[in-house]
Each structure stands twice: as C-alpha cells, then as structure tokens.
Amino acid sequence: MDNKDKLAEIKEKKEEWEEKALLPAAKRFGIEKRPTEFHTPLDIPDFDFLRDVGFPGQYPLTAASYPVNLVPRLEKGAKPGGLRRAGTYSGYGTPEDTRDYYRLMAKLMYTGGPNLALDLPTQCGYDSDNEIVEGEIGKVGVAVDTLRDFEVIFEAFTGNLDLDKIATNMTINAPANILVAMYVALAEKRGISLAKLKGTPQNDILKEFISRGTYIFPPRPSMRMFRDSLVFFTESLPAMNINGFGGAHIREGGATREQELAFTMANGIAYLQEGINAGLNIDAFAPRFSFVGFGGSMEFFKEIAFHRASRRMWAKILKERFGAKKSESMRIRSQYTAYSGISTTTKQRALNNLTRSVIGAVAGVLSGGPPLAFPPYDEPLGLGWSLEARQLAEDATRILMYETGMCDVLDPLAGSYYVESLTNEIEEAAWKELEKVEGIGGSVAAIENGYMQRSIAKSAAERQSRIEKREDIIVGVNCFTEEYELDVTTSKMVEHPYSEEKRYDAEKKQKANLAEVKRTRNNREVTRLLGELERAAKKDDENLMPLFVNLAREYATLQEQCDVLRGVFGEWQMDSFV
C-alpha cells in the first residue's frame, strides 16, 4: 500500500472514530464545541524529514541550532562548583554600587561577565546631571555617563575576570555604539587586544520603535548607526556579537506569536541588508548576529513549535534570500529557546510564577535548547529579584537539567503529527505577515507608518478583552479567586544586596561623579572632537565608531555625543498609535 492509500485509509478511520467515539464522548462531557484534539499523519501528509527537520545543527535547523544541547555536563562524582548561571541582568544605582554588587555576586559564584542593566537616562542618551531625568538616575540599571563609569564598574572584573576572559552583555540600543566605544577605550587602557573582546550589545533598535521604547533618533539614521557597528565589529571586534536581537520584547508588547515571528524576521532582514549594502559578504558577519530571546507564553506546544518554526524560517532567509553558505550564518544563536515569558507572571499569588516558569523551561528543553526557568517568581512584585526567588528559579533549572534526563535528547517531538503541523502553521502565518511588512517596504517603513506599533497594540487589547471575558484564563487573576483560596508567600530572609539607602543616594552621588569628570578632563579636546563628530555624522558613508572611541578616551559624556547626533539626525517623535 503506498502512502496515498494509507492516508485515505486513515481518513476513513478517522471519520469513523469521530462519529462513533469522539462525538458521543464529547457530548457526554459537555465539550462538543471544543473537543480534545488528536492528530494523525493527515496533518502532515507531505512530511519529509530531511527537508522539514534535518539533523540538529544542520539546515533547515528545525531540530536545534547546535548538534548538542548546551547543558553543562556534570562529571560523575564531581562536585558541581561554579555552575551558577552567570550574567544575570543586573545594574544598580551608581557605577560604584554596581561594582560592589558584582564583587558580591562573584563571591556567590556568579562568576561570568556582567549582563549590564543600564538606567533609562543612559538608554535614552541623557546624562545624570540633566534635570529632565530626575528621579530616573540609577533606576532599573546603572547610570553611565562617561568612560569613568565603566572604569569603576569593571574594577569588579580584573585578574581571571579581566576583559579578555569574560563576555560582557549590555542592554543598550539607541546609543549602543557609544557604550561599546567606551568598552573599547577601557580595553585599550588595560592593554587588552580588541580581538579578544567578547560580549553582546543588544543593539536592536528596530524593536525599540515597535515595542520597548528606548529610541533616540528616527529609524533611518538609527540604521546607519547599526551599520557602523556591524562594519566596525566585523573589522575590529571579531569576537564580539554584533547584536542580541529578537522578538521577546515585541511579544511582551502585545504581539501574537505570528506577529512576533514575522516582525523579528523583518527586522533581521533589515539588519542583514545593512551589511550587504556596506559591501560585506553575508558569511563574514551573519555568524556574529545573536538572538537575545524569542517568544514567551504559557501555550506549551505552540511555544515549542514556534521555536522550531523560527529556526527554520531564519535558516531559509539566510540561505535562500541572502545566499549564505556557512551553517553558522543560518543558526539562531541564543542562550535559550522557549520560556514562559515575563507578562505571563502575576502579582496575584506570585509563587505560582515558579510553576509557570518551570512549564516554560520544559518547553525550552523540548524545543531544542537548555531549560531556563525564568523569570524568578517575584518579577511582578517590584524592582529587582530577591535572592530567594533567584535560587528557586536556578534550582528548578538544575532539577530539569540533572534529575529528569530530559536534556539527554534533542528535539524529541520531531515527527510528532501535532508538533510538526503546528510548526508548519506558525511558519506559514509568519511568512504571510512578513509579506505584508515587505509590501509596506520592510521594517523601517512599517515602523515609520506605525503599522507594527498599531498591530501589536491591537493584539494586546484583544488579549485583554479575552482575559476580561474569561475566554483566556489566568489562575488567581480572573479565575479561582474566591475568598477560600490561599495566598501562599515565602518569607524574605536574605537582604537584597542593593539597599534602599543606596537607591536614595544614587542620584546625588552620580551627579557629583559627573561634575568631577567634567572639571578634570580636557574640555577643549572634547569640544574639538564633538565638532568632528558633527561633521562626520553629516556624511552618511562615514563610520562614526572610531570617533566615538576617541571621544570616550577624552571622557566626553554620552549626552554630549547624543546631542550632536540629535542635531544632525533629528529625534524620533511619533509614538501614540491609540
């Protein structure tokens, strides 16, 4: 019997089953409107393993980005010291506060490079002495105004944690080039070869316009800044990732799964095109693109399928559209795959967030990556995770890694009728949405006319409406909220290393730090270089990165440089799409 006959037989039997078994049962249990699904070969009639899945790490990369799961192996009998997840997103108050925090973390074995959270004035290109940012200095991240601040933060990273031995991540987008230039200047001062610098600036400005909001300049000059970094990194910082881009922020902003995937792919295409336009070979820079995060929801199988679909889609774009030859160019390089997301956490009965993050972590393993129980359960309770919450999240991840055996196998759902068909569906819907964006003229044009912003705001409103109508259930929020339910809490026994007093003093201290820099630097040289920056910024083909490095060396401030660029590029104003 050939495949066609087999499918016909299955179809016949399925109809029989639906009529004789499924419907009566569904009726009996009162779920005939939405009976439980069951999937068969009929859902993937043309399934072709080599074409649709392939081997882990190989085109079309559906199974996994790498041939092995990136879970550290524990040697038999060995004591697993040092196996903490380093580089947790952190940064507090003044550079001194953050340095001290990282020193303490090193004692607790969080020994990797920093994953720097920067305050909003820094992310938006303002200095700490600007009165319009009062109240925001040192909040949600550390304040960085000049090279001096990097010098202080990185006092926590010397010796076996020196800049040539760690990877530094920075959540910085609009002024990414200026902060990377400060890092380069710091490395030069320490006599460290630029070729050895590792790390990832987020450097994903397009999603800032779509959802996250820390933009400065309009989209087109912002892309010129991106191009400058792409070219400079490729030539001078070969071990640094060019960006850590992705769709998680877009999803958190309200996008559906398909919108997130389509918009992220559109953004990726726009970024890749900058390298091509600059005359570089795709395989010379695409392997240095990295992904900060994708997805995030409680819909377990859909999130798994989403990651399989996103890997296949990115691989196709690289190979078919950009003609990439190396498989390194085609892979989604990311520390983790599926997770439960941030906006799925609830303030109500917050310990439930641990359960949610574990479900996300299981989806992570099943979607071809390491497990990541994230975020810690107290994410919606305030600003900064408690050490207890971090410990619980980390232990949950370790339990999945080392007690369950789940990480011994990659993409165990490959070939599943359900998951393969879901993967196809999500990918197809994303291609369709991507075509729409391309019809508008690509990401930049679709941001300029507000299409992407409006789309995700609409999706967010639809989700909220489903929550209000209890079509979407959130336990402890819109359902199961009766008086007899218990609100289980933990006691906070370990003080957070960043104290309230430090929080209150940070603004004053950082203003004093900046005043001291401005008093002692060579102001004439700073002014001269700022003039040079203005002239160069006006010429589109000039790469501003070397100038930013010169300015960093002379302790020019972030805002001084951004103000010059604001003058040349303008500022992005368009915002409200309600």
Add this chain to the structure above:
Amino acid sequence: MEKERKIKVLIAKPGLDGHDRGAKVLSFGLRDQGMEVIYTGRRQSAEQIVNSALQEDVDVVGLSILSGAHLTFFPKVVNLLRENDAGDMLVIGGGIIPDEHIPILKEKGVTEIFGPGTLIKDIGDFIRKNVRKIA
C-alpha cells in the same frame, strides 16, 4: 434634556519608561466603556502631562510607570494639578509599584494604584464611583 457628558480620561506615560502596553490597553478598554480617552504617548514630563490635562479639561489622569520613578513623578503631577486649581481631577496610577510604596503615593494625593492583573472593568467602576461631579 441635556445629554450627559462622557467622562474624560488622560492616560499618560511620565518619564523615560517605554513599557506602554498597559497604557494603551487601558486606553482602548476605557474607551470601550464609553469614556473619552486621550493617550499622551511616551516620555512626558509632569509639566506636559498637567498641561494636557488642563487643556483637555479631563476628569481623570491615569499615570503608568514600570521603571521605579513613580515616587518622583506621581506626586509631582498631583502637586502641579493642585497649583493650577485642578486638584479635583482624579489621579490614579499603575505599573510595577512595590506594595510598600502604595501608602506613600496615596498620602501624596494619588487616589488609587492599580497593579498588574487588574481588570479594566474594575478600573472603570472605580473611576465612575470616584470621579468629580460632571457639570
């Protein structure tokens, strides 16, 4: 008989915080409940917000911050409204506000704080119950 005027709400994002999903969703939701809603967009100073509130003569000012700058911005908006004889506008807030900050904000004139997970239905009910008498 004169038709009752709609309740007019200004939803605002003070400061640099870019997380505007809540602000937008709330704007849509209150509009669906029949209120007139103006959303300021991001990156508003307290002065800009108060100017918009006065100019539009709104009944309610809703402030959304997820970045920890609420202790600076919320009282500033309340004070500026009071200085401009608009102390009767209802000021409410939302975002990631630690529980221990809520009494501080209320004492400074923010009428209510709505955290994550609040249903818009409940915010609408609160507004209708507490809004100033509409002439």
